[in-house]
Amino acid sequence: MIGTMELYAKGASVWVPDPEAVWVSAKLLKDYNLGDENVVLQISDGREVQYPVVPPSGLPPLANPDILEGENDLTALSFLHEPAVLHNLRVRFLDYSSIYTYCGIVLVALNPYDQLPIYGEEVIDAYSGQDMADMEPHIFSVAEEAYRTMTREEKNQSIIISGESGAGKTVSAKFTMRYFAVVGGAAQQTSVEERVLASNPIMESIGNAKTTRNDNSSRFGKYIEIGFGRKGDIIGANMRTYLLEKSRVVFQVLQERNYHIFYQLCASRDLPEMRVLKLGGAETFRYTNQGGEDSMQIPGTDDVVDLERTRNAFTILGVPPDQQMELFRILAAVLHLGNVNIQASGRGGDRSYIDERSLSVFSKLLGVERTQMAHWLCHRRLAVGGEMLVKPMPGQQSLEARDALAKHVYGQLFTWTVTRLNSALRAQSEQPKSFIGVLDIYGFETFERNSFEQFCINYANEKLQQQFNRHVFQLEQEEYVREELPWSRIEFSDNQPCIALIEGQLGLLDLLDEECRMPKGSEESWARKLYDQHQSNNPSPHFRKPRMSNTAFIILHFADTVQYECDGFLDKNRDTVFEEPINILRASQVSPLVSELFQQEPVGGGKSSLPNGNLRSGPGKRAQREHKLTVGFQFRQSLQLLMDTLNSTTPHYVRCIKPNDLKEPFVFDPKRAVQQLRACGVLETIRISAAGYPSRWTYAEFFSRYRVLLRGGGVQTQEQIQASCQMALPELIPDPEQYCFGKTKVFFRAGQVALLERLRAERLRAAGVIIQSWVRGWLGRRRYIKTRWATLTIQRYTRGALARRLADILRYTKAALVIQKTYRMVAIRQMFLMIREATVTIQAFTRGLLARRQYRLVVAERAAVLLQSAVRGWLTRRAYRRVRAAIVLMQCCVRRRAARRELVKLKAEARSVEKFRELNKGMEVKLMQLQLRADLKVRCWGHGRWVDSALSLPPGLAASVLFLCVRQADCSGDKTRARSLCTAAVTAMKGALKDEDLVPLTSDLSELNRALSDLCIQAYQQLLSISETRLQPIIVPAMLESEMIPGLSGSGVKLGNFRKRAGSDPRAVERNAGETPSMAAVLRELGALHTALSRQALPPTLMEQAFRQLTHLLSASALNSLLLRKDMCSWSRGLQIRYNVSQLEEWLRSRGLQAGGAVALLEPLIQAAQLLQVGKKTEADAQALVHTCTALSTQQVILTLYTPHSDLEERVTLNFIRTVQGLLKERSGGQPPQLLMDVRRVFPVTFPYLPPPPVRADQLDIPDSLKISFLRRP
Secondary structure (H helix, E strand, O other): OOOHHHHOOOOOEEEEEEOOOEEEEEEEOOOOOOOOOEEEEEEOOOOEEEEEOOOOOOOOOEOOOHHHOOOOEHHHOOOOOHHHHHHHHHHHHHHOOOOEEEEOOEEEEEOOOOOOOOOOHHHHHHHOOOOOOOOOOOHHHHHHHHHHHHHHHOOOEEEEEEEOOOOOHHHHHHHHHHHHHHHOOOOOOOOHHHHHHHHHHHHHHHHEEOOOOOOOEEOOEEEEEEEEOOOOOEEEEEEEEEOOOHHHHOOOOOOOOOEHHHHHHHHOOOOHHHHHHOOOOHHHOOOOOOOOHHHOOOOOOOHHHHHHHHHHHHHHOOOOHHHHHHHHHHHHHHHHHHOOEEEEEOHHHOEEEEEHHHHHHHHHHHOOOHHHHHHHHHEEEEEEOOEEEEEEOOHHHHHHHHHHHHHHHHHHHHHHHHHHHHHHHOOOOOOOOEEEEEEEEEOOOOOOOEOHHHHHHHHHHHHHHHHHHHHHHHHHHHHHHHOOOOOOOOOOOOOHHHHHHHHOOOOHHHHHHHHHHOOOOOHHHHHHHHHHHHHHHOOOOOEEOOOOOOOEEEEEOOOOEEEEEOOOHHHHHHOEEEHHHHHHHHOOOOOHHHHHHOOOHHHOOOOOOOOOOEEEOOOOOHHHHHHHOOHHHHHHHHHHHHHHHHHOOEEEEEEEEOOOOOOOOOOOOHHHHHHHHHHOOHHHHHHHHHHOOOEEEEHHHHHHHOHHHOOOOOOOOHHHHHHHHHHHHHHHOOOHHHEEEOOOEEEEOOOHHHHHHHHHHHHHHHHHHHHHHHHHHHHHHHHHHHHHHHHHHHHHHHHHHHHHHHHHHHHHHHHHHHHHHHHHHHHHHHHHHHHHHHHHHHHHHHHHHHHHHHHHHHHHHHHHHHHHHHHHHHHHHHHHHHHHHHHHHHHHHHHHHHHHHHHHHHHHHHOOHHHHHHHHHHHHHHHHHHHHHHHHHHHHHHHHHHHHHHHHOOOOHHHHHHHHHHHHHHHOOOHHHHHHHHHHHHHHHHHHHOOOOOOOOOOOHHHHHHHHHHHHHHHHHHHHHHHHHHHHHHHHHHHHHOOOOOOOOOOOOOOOOOOOOOOOOOOHHHHHOOOOOOHHHHHHHHHHHHHHHHHOOOOHHHHHHHHHHHHHHHHHHHHHHHHOOHHHOOHHHHHHHHHHHHHHHHHHHHOOOHHHOOOHHHHHHHHHHHHOOOOOOOHHHHHHHHHHOOOOOHHHOOOOOOOOOOOOOOOOOHHHHHHHHHHHHHHHOOOOOOOOOOOOOOOOOOOOOOOOOOOOOOOOOOOHHHOOHHHHOO
């Protein structure tokens, strides 16, 4: 049995804490044995340390196998813990320049602080319609999954984007909305999609500001519901906002700015229409100069251009220019209000007076009475004993009243703007069938001093974390039920007690509202109530009291422990503004918008999810009204409404991480990163995944990866594979709690895959040793055989020489004997031949005499036999002739008798009329059938002859005939006939394309030329559109996924490569299991198009242009998909792709289309395929690779995506990647970055002028069927 403890062997990689890098890698220098107090480690920098072990969890975390480094899904890691997550994110971010990584159902996005070419329309096209499990992580993959799930299951979706300021939440939300606008949009110029996108610059202007962490920080939360119709197109939208930071209107810390709109107005003060606002530079206003001179301008932005963009967005959304100016007047009035100087006067400073210079501009802009506004900014009305008294306010209180009024006006204006946007975005024609909500809200925040804003933000994140936990467990439960696994509850850190501490009965919000209702409520009193209730009477594990403060409290949130200062909680919760200044603004007669802003205000006004201020008025039900309008109360209600909405949808999560505080591109600060990973719940997600079965393999995948550990290597069926896995796993992992068999998958707890990898490595290592021993034995045997062969060769040559010497001696002796023998033989042979000749002569004479005697006897006997046979034959023939004559006579008599009987019978039948009728009727039917067959044959022959004649017509006959007709009309001086002829030709050509209104033509042939040119372009575009529609669905399956080379399969299993995300479509596997289109399908489509164009006698140059456009579509679509699919980037797949492209090259050359540049457009795809096949080790390989990939941009050299599909391949080293990137950077020469090719690029088409041949009527072959023989006359 191999347990987790046995993984701590010599050479094992582990992680140890580090004060600077958070975690650093180390290796064990010796095996760890149970009971050892220390582990001897070698840190990555070479230091040796003694790491103390405190059982049972004191061992350092194990590192994942190298094969899992850079995995695009964190849950695919074998060991799920903080250092593994942090290291994987760092590798992907710094080494691979990948800012997106999956973490189960969460997309983790790191802000690169750089412009990346991964958000263009070509990227949207590449992700549209794809399964997110097959594509690299991207914000578009989350949007695509939400969109497809909505259209497929008809269920509302939500995308929850969170993160701290500067992490990229707003940008992610913007790209998400842009994706929906493209895939679910229409082609109208002022469509709903445009209005949805136009809301972004408006909300950024009035809701975003520069902070120390982010130059474009959203200072409010928003939830946008994008409504879709039955066809999946956008038909409307609605926006809800949360917790606008109104305090920023009147106060900013150093190096920060107010909201962008104020600086845009100040920068545009010289515009003619803006002079009425009486604005100066931003440094002249108190509300915009508190951040210092360095913060007045944001590098890389132009406030004048941004204001113009905001005004254009208002126009798109239907806000007229005069109403825009009213809005700008109110914003300018807020700036002037901040410059109203209020100073204390009287004894003890109990009164105040106003410097009225700025107040005059404020009053004029808003159309209110200056003296009344000056009076009520320094006085307030009190109810004493049923009477109303007016009491002057001290200077400081008057300043607070001024700032409260400014915040209230801006809050009302923000609410009105959101309401107006919702009115413009609301669906007009039909109600949305479903919607996708995009939530952009603050992430968890903790600063040195935390106040009411951080309290509300962290409270919202507690609710979102609770919703996230419940959704994760719901997905886990559904997976377990689907796989028929026993469900057991996973223990996790439930944050419900913390939420109850905040929003429960007598919780922090209840006690805060109660203190706000008190006439003399204070932060000190509220703090004492908190201590009494949650520390003394009913102690809460999530509440603590600081040791050194009596006006602060500590909450143990799920992400971190935060200390809040009570100072300012009551005022921010009340958000009080006096009623008298509001009544003055409500009575404005100059600006209708000002009056509209403050009508029906006690309810909070507008659609904003938070009130913009409570009006402090007279007695009566004041306490009840103030309780209902407190910020905390309203925020709790709006948050509960948001939770109800999210719970009714299918959520998708995006966690944005800020990699560093310096805003440097691709700089990774591990301290800041791990702090945010803890705060946004990613590590909690990892911990939850590790508590269950994080590693999940289908039986086929498991069998393919660990075949060397299983039995039955020759099994083929799914049942045999499953049985083999179930039989072998208990032997590999004896503890049954560490794995579980599902219906289609086998589940493993954390660390078990690493155990199996070790077993597999050991088995492969043992097999390697055996192979090495056999190879060494073979080499020894081969060396022995060579030595033995050399020895035998020498012996053979020596024995041969001796044998040849002996042979010569024997040969000479034998030759002498042969000579003697031959001589004796010749003498005896001569005597023998003489005696034999005499004997033969005597025998011949004797045999001749006897033969002649025998011949004479035979001739005499044959003559006697011939005489006898002749006599017997004559006698027999005479008897035969007599018998035959008698038989013929008898036959004639019999036949004559039968003929007479037949004659009588025929004479009787001839007299019958009915017989003739029956015969005639049968013949009539047969004649009709024959006539029909003959007519059908004639028609078929005529139709075939017509088709053959049409196909045999010479090219350009129609144009020549039309030219002769026009010339004939011109010669006869009949201009009316010429115009009607041209009009009829144009009408016929348009009807062949599409029924459209025909523009009347005049006698000027230039208009005819333009009309014909337009028709040509229209026909060309329709041809390409139809061809592209037919080709688009089969390009990627045919050119990338089809395996045309027999015996070469790219289906090797990489560890973790088959894990599907929890949110993926479960039917994706079934779709993928279907038949994949091959290159034959693409070539069939192209061949059919080529045949059709050839029959129409299309000029070769125009045909080359058409196929050049289609070749660009094939190459760009295939290359874009290859650049976004990690599973396609391997050596074997590159070979398959190159083979598929070569088939297309061969087809283009066989049709003679290479001259138009079609083959050259395949070069980027060819080089990408070659990139996957060439060597990637040495510097020479890097030089060769750069010289080879000349048609690829720097971003398209996909070394970071290269994924070995077998153990025979090696990963591309980081040093090699950096070497290639350095060479490519030198080659780029400052060119703009480009990742994907533009699939929608349209090459200009030119219709070449083909001078007509000399048309002679007497030489033109005009068919007689056209009845235009008069044209033959000269």
